[in-house]
Every structure is written in C-alpha cells, then in structure tokens.
Amino acid sequence: xxxxxxxxxxxxxxxxxxxxxxxxxxxxxxxxxxxxxxxxxxxxxxxxxxxxxxxxxxxxxxxxxxxxxxxxxxxxxxxxxxxxxxxxxxxxxxxxxxxxxxxxxxxxxxxxxxxxxxxxxxxxxxxxxxxxxxxxxxxxxxxxxxxxxxxxxxxxxxxxxxxxxxxxxxxxxxxxx
Ligand code: S3P
Numbered sequence: 668x669x670x671x672x673x674x675x676x677x678x679x680x681x682x683x684x685x686x687x688x689x690x691x692x693x694x695x696x697x698x699x700x701x702x703x704x705x706x707x708x709x710x711x712x713x714x715x716x717x718x719x720x721x722x723x724x725x726x727x728x729x730x731x732x733x734x735x736x737x738x739x740x741x742x743x744x745x746x747x748x749x750x751x752x753x754x755x756x757x758x759x760x761x762x763x764x765x766x767x768x769x770x771x772x773x774x775x776x777x778x779x780x781x782x783x784x785x786x787x788x789x790x791x792x793x794x795x796x797x798x799x800x801x802x803x804x805x806x807x808x809x810x811x812x813x814x815x816x817x818x819x820x821x822x823x824x825x826x827x828x829x830x831x832x833x834x835x836x837x838x839x840x841x842x843x844x
Pocket of ligand 1: 683758796
C-alpha cells in the first residue's frame with residue numbers, strides 16, 4: 668500500500684559512508700522501485716570517474732554537473748517515471764541550489780552515522796577525492812560538523828547505526844509512511 672502512494676522520488680542524503688547506496692538499494696527492492704546512484708549517473712554522463720572529474724575540472728565543476736544530473740533524475744514525464752529511489756553523493760545536498768531542488772521535488776531522507784562507522788565504511792573503497800587530501804578521520808569529522816546544518820533541512824532524519832542495515836531500512840519505511 669505504501670509503495671503505491673509514493674508519487675515522488677525518495678532521495679537519500681548524508682555523509683559519505685552512511686550507507687546511502689546500500690540502504691537505497693534495499694529500500695528500492697522492498698518498494699519495487701528503481702534505484703539510481705547519482706554518483707554513478709554522473710560518471711556515466713561525464714565518461715569519467717568522480718576522482719577524474721575533481722582532478723581535471725575541480726570541485727566546483729563537479730558540483731554543477733552533480734546538480735544537473737540530480738535534477739534530471741528527479742524529473743519524469745509522469746508519476747510512474749518519478750517513482751524511484753536516488754542515493755546522492757555526500758556533498759550534493761550541501762550545495763544550496765541542489766538542496767532547494769531536492770527539497771522541492773523529493774521525499775528527502777538524511778542518513779547519519781557516528782564517526783567510527785563513517786571512517787570504517789569509507790576505508791573500504793579509496794575512490795573519494797576529498798578523503799585523499801589528509802587524514803580521513805579528521806576530514807570526515809570536520810565535514811560532518813560543517814554539513815550538519817544543511818543535512819538537518821531534510822524533513823526525515825535516520826541514524827544508521829552499527830546494527831543490521833535491514834533495521835535502518837525498516838526505520839526509513841516507517842518514516843516515509
Ligand atoms: C562527496 C561524496 C561522494 C562523491 C564525491 C564527493 C562529498 O559520494 O560524490 O567523492 O563531498 O561528500 P558518497 O557520499 O557516495 O561517498
């Protein structure tokens with residue numbers, strides 16, 4: 668019943684390492700909706716990896732492309748096309764224009780996690796240019812504090828703890844109902 672009532676994209680925002688992509692994928696499966704990873708869509712559009720975009724064009728250009736790709740993903744000719752789950756990169760919702768766009772068109776869910784979880788999860792994959800600039804724990808701690816006010820604009824807040832992801836997914840489902 669819940670799945671049928673959804674008429675807008677569900678957009679997951681929050682720090683790198685909170686599990687936006689894996690939680691999003693599980694959520695989409697349960698709701699029988701398509702799942703899209705915005706970072707992957709950006710890489711496909713640019714035919715470059717995120718790291719290459721940062722290296723060659725800089726972060727500002729990445730943020731601009733990110734906003735355009737997310738805008739396109741959220742749009743659809745009809746309700747059917749708009750029904751999907753989108754995981755965004757951690758900085759997307761911090762960009763004021765992208766944030767306004769997401770808030771106006773989506774059901775926005777902020778996923779948060781403690782710093783140890785972020786450090787542990789991001790260490791599994793060394794693809795994030797922002798974490799190559801110094802000590803990952805320091806960078807994550809700083810970004811998490813700086814970005815908190817932006818993320819807090821999302822109407823739904825979920826803490827993704829160390830427990831099973833299924834529990835986090837269940838919390839999200841409860842909140843969007
Ligand atoms: C970023 C997070 C990344 C990716 C890019 C920048 C950020 O996405 O978009 O490396 O600014 O927090 P994930 O949150 O999926 O790691």
